[in-house]
Amino acid sequence: MATHKLLLLPGDGIGPEVMGEVKRLIDWLNSAGIAKFETDTGLVGGSAYDAHKVSISEGDMAKALAADAIIFGAVGGPKWDAVPYEVRPEAGLLRLRKDLALFANLRPAVCYPALADASSLKREAVEGLDIVIVRELTGGVYFGEPKTITDLGNGQKRAIDTQVYDTYEIERIGRVAFELARKRKNKVTSMEKRNVMKSGVLWNEVMTALHKREYPEVTLEHQLADSGGMMLVKWPKQFDVIVTDNLFGDMLSDIAAMLTGSLGMLPSASLGEVDVKSKKRKALYEPVHGSAPDIAGKGLANPIAMISSFGMALRYSFDMGDLADKVDAAIAAVLASGLRTADIKSEGTTAASTTQMGEAILKEL
Amino acid sequence: MATHKLLLLPGDGIGPEVMGEVKRLIDWLNSAGIAKFETDTGLVGGSAYDAHKVSISEGDMAKALAADAIIFGAVGGPKWDAVPYEVRPEAGLLRLRKDLALFANLRPAVCYPALADASSLKREAVEGLDIVIVRELTGGVYFGEPKTITDLGNGQKRAIDTQVYDTYEIERIGRVAFELARKRKNKVTSMEKRNVMKSGVLWNEVMTALHKREYPEVTLEHQLADSGGMMLVKWPKQFDVIVTDNLFGDMLSDIAAMLTGSLGMLPSASLGEVDVKSKKRKALYEPVHGSAPDIAGKGLANPIAMISSFGMALRYSFDMGDLADKVDAAIAAVLASGLRTADIKSEGTTAASTTQMGEAILKEL
Ligand SMILES: CC(C)[C@H](C(=O)O)[C@@H](O)C(=O)O
Ligand SMILES: CC(C)[C@H](C(=O)O)[C@@H](O)C(=O)O
Numbered sequence: 188m189a190t191h192k193l194l195l196l197p198g199d200g201i202g203p204e205v206m207g208e209v210k211r212l213i214d215w216l217n218s219a220g221i222a223k224f225e226t227d228t229g230l231v232g233g234s235a236y237d238a239h240k241v242s243i244s245e246g247d248m249a250k251a252l253a254a255d256a257i258i259f260g261a262v263g264g265p266k267w268d269a270v271p272y273e274v275r276p277e278a279g280l281l282r283l284r285k286d287l288a289l290f291a292n293l294r295p296a297v298c299y300p301a302l303a304d305a306s307s308l309k310r311e312a313v314e315g316l317d318i319v320i321v322r323e324l325t326g327g328v329y330f331g332e333p334k335t336i337t338d339l340g341n342g343q344k345r346a347i348d349t350q351v352y353d354t355y356e357i358e359r360i361g362r363v364a365f366e367l368a369r370k371r372k373n374k375v376t377s378m379e380k381r382n383v384m385k386s387g388v389l390w391n392e393v394m395t396a397l398h399k400r401e402y403p404e405v406t407l408e409h410q411l412a413d414s415g416g417m418m419l420v421k422w423p424k425q426f427d428v429i430v431t432d433n434l435f436g437d438m439l440s441d442i443a444a445m446l447t448g449s450l451g452m453l454p455s456a457s458l459g460e461v462d463v464k465s466k467k468r469k470a471l472y473e474p475v476h477g478s479a480p481d482i483a484g485k486g487l488a489n490p491i492a493m494i495s496s497f498g499m500a501l502r503y504s505f506d507m508g509d510l511a512d513k514v515d516a517a518i519a520a521v522l523a524s525g526l527r528t529a530d531i532k533s534e535g536t537t538a539a540s541t542t543q544m545g546e547a548i549l550k551e552l
Numbered sequence: 553m554a555t556h557k558l559l560l561l562p563g564d565g566i567g568p569e570v571m572g573e574v575k576r577l578i579d580w581l582n583s584a585g586i587a588k589f590e591t592d593t594g595l596v597g598g599s600a601y602d603a604h605k606v607s608i609s610e611g612d613m614a615k616a617l618a619a620d621a622i623i624f625g626a627v628g629g630p631k632w633d634a635v636p637y638e639v640r641p642e643a644g645l646l647r648l649r650k651d652l653a654l655f656a657n658l659r660p661a662v663c664y665p666a667l668a669d670a671s672s673l674k675r676e677a678v679e680g681l682d683i684v685i686v687r688e689l690t691g692g693v694y695f696g697e698p699k700t701i702t703d704l705g706n707g708q709k710r711a712i713d714t715q716v717y718d719t720y721e722i723e724r725i726g727r728v729a730f731e732l733a734r735k736r737k738n739k740v741t742s743m744e745k746r747n748v749m750k751s752g753v754l755w756n757e758v759m760t761a762l763h764k765r766e767y768p769e770v771t772l773e774h775q776l777a778d779s780g781g782m783m784l785v786k787w788p789k790q791f792d793v794i795v796t797d798n799l800f801g802d803m804l805s806d807i808a809a810m811l812t813g814s815l816g817m818l819p820s821a822s823l824g825e826v827d828v829k830s831k832k833r834k835a836l837y838e839p840v841h842g843s844a845p846d847i848a849g850k851g852l853a854n855p856i857a858m859i860s861s862f863g864m865a866l867r868y869s870f871d872m873g874d875l876a877d878k879v880d881a882a883i884a885a886v887l888a889s890g891l892r893t894a895d896i897k898s899e900g901t902t903a904a905s906t907t908q909m910g911e912a913i914l915k916e917l
Binding site for chain 2: 312329334343385390412441
């Protein structure tokens with residue numbers, strides 16, 4: 188059996204708690220002889236700042252580069268609001284994405300039937316919802332230069348951020364979206380603001396050409412990001428795969444996640460290019476939710492998004508689709524049994540702590 | 553009685569139809585001696601392109617600069633998808649905003665009680681909703697330079713857009729938000745992405761300082777734009793006034809509008825600085841909805857957002873708050889009577905065409 192090297196980066200807030208439940212699962216997989224994971228742990232975000240005054244240490248970056256996959260919790264919190272911009276908690280996550288070239292961020296927005304009522308949307312609008320946002324993750328306004336604040340004198344400053352996209356960046360994320368759609372409902376909706384942004388014009392042009400050249404059998408639609416956001420709120424089920432840039436993807440995937448009522452349940456995968464020789468790809472898996480500092484350390488956090496992110500790792504990094512299916516089934520079974528963490532608690536269900544939820548899923552497995 | 557100069561720019565798609573209902577209202581106000589409006593009409597967007605191969609002619613720009621207020625319909629449509637970027641329909645609207653320095657875009661998101669069920673959100677989430685998005689409208693990535701597409705050779709192009717904000721731009725939009733909040737529920741939520749964008753860092757810094765210096769009695773909260781978007785979907789009633797930049801404002805105001813289920817009903821105002829001498833300010837009023845080319849020319853369009861935008865003009869440009877209240881009351885009364893255009897039609901209500909709706913509102917007045 189091949190040994191897989193995992194780097195666990197719990198991060199801040201509820202990160203360590205929910206990671207604990209993944210650790211429990213990994214230990215069991217190892218001891219039951221189902222898989223062979225070698226795990227190492229590192230610091231990222233505020234916890235790295237507290238320890239080393241950086242958002243991620245060079246040592247942990249080296250570990251990340253050497254790992255077969257990174258399992259990431261969450262970063263940030265008011266505690267670090269005043270730390271210098273360069274070493275703020277989020278910088279650690281952004282550096283991981285950039286230095287590992289994790290350009291493709293897959294964010295499924297799935298509505299768990301048992302939780303459809305937790306959505307602020309009407310049941311009929313979200314029940315059965317199953318879409319994926321494919322977000323470009325290493326380009327755009329997140330990383331473009333110049334990115335500066337300049338003092339102009341007279342109490343005036345000027346802030347500049349730069350959105351940059353090259354053809355190849357749009358093509359490679361487009362391919363991820365089209366390939367994914369082929370295995371799903373065969374439809375891709377590309378979103379940009381071509382009526383205002385030159386990057387939107389190029390985005391639209393490249394997607395259109397790629398579609399025509401390589402994926403003519405997939406349905407491609409274009410929407411302006413603002414009306415796309417509207418459509419997402421109005422009738423999300425009209426979509427299958429949405430492909431969009433880094434900043435629009437940030438906004439739209441959060442909104443899509445919130446629509447489902449299942450925010451504490453949603454995983455994400457950030458993937459690099461497949462290496463031609465080793466056939467491997469760099470990958471980082473993280474829950475869509477944040478570090479939720481307000482409930483940290485209280486055993487209230489929902490570990491499902493984190494466990495489900497590990498499930499995505501099984502599927503995308505280790506070709507263990509069957510095991511991933513079993514993890515998904517275990518989560519569904521535990522939900523069906525009525526067990527709920529505080530964030531998804533409703534009348535007639537049974538309250539569970541982070542640990543109780545993690546244990547129940549493991550037992551089901 | 554003072555004479556007010558209005559420029560009507562119906563634009564494309566359903567623009568001319570809904571503008572027709574405003575024209576009807578203006579004619580009546582004039583003939584009944586209630587007000588004295590001098591109206592002129594111009595072309596903008598695709599209709600200007602068809603006539604003059606520009607998105608707005610210099611003649612119409614001169615009229616716009618001379619008018620006391622501009623009443624704007626909507627621009628764009630698939631017919632002009634292939635026209636050169638510089639003369640695309642939206643360019644006319646963007647030039648009006650920029651050349652008239654209409655930096656403050658006020659977008660109320662109000663849920664009409666009679667329409668709460670038209671929302672995809674649950675009734676309890678939107679019933680009674682009344683928030684305003686204050687969007688910065690002449691800065692940011694919409695206008696920053698460089699804004700280019702460069703051919704890099706080898707089939708590669710590079711697109712660049714630039715987000716630029718200066719302190720004074722953030723301050724003046726902040727003042728609009730704080731002043732507005734004072735007359736409402738006294739709460740401002742500022743949204744940016746300071747964890748990723750330098751413009752977000754400056755935005756946050758300037759809002760915080762402005763609040764402390766000039767509006768300490770107003771509650772100010774900060775949210776990251778992505779989680780702000782989530783909160784908007786989860787529980788929009790937690791907000792009063794949201795202040796944000798041009799691009800986030802574009803996304804967030806559309807989403808907020810869609811939440812209400814009243815998209816065809818929502819007006820907006822784009823305002824310039826108050827001139828110290830004349831005490832006047834440049835202003836443009838337009839519905840939040842677009843040009844809806846698919847239903848254009850069929851008498852299906854809902855004229856309420858357009859009429860209500862004219863109502864905002866009465867309030868903000870002509871100090872006719874009482875008359876504006878009457879317009880609002882007439883709209884509410886017609887809705888209460890069960891009259892509905894196709895977009896808001898539900899069981900047990902009476903169908904009305906664009907004209908029938910306009911006439912009913914006028915009759916009520
Ligand atoms: C933490 C932050 C930098 C990050 C982002 O903006 O990308 C987060 O919001 C996300 O969506 O993963
Ligand atoms: C038509 C378009 C240029 C415009 C914008 O992006 O500002 C529109 O979406 C709006 O919100 O007024």
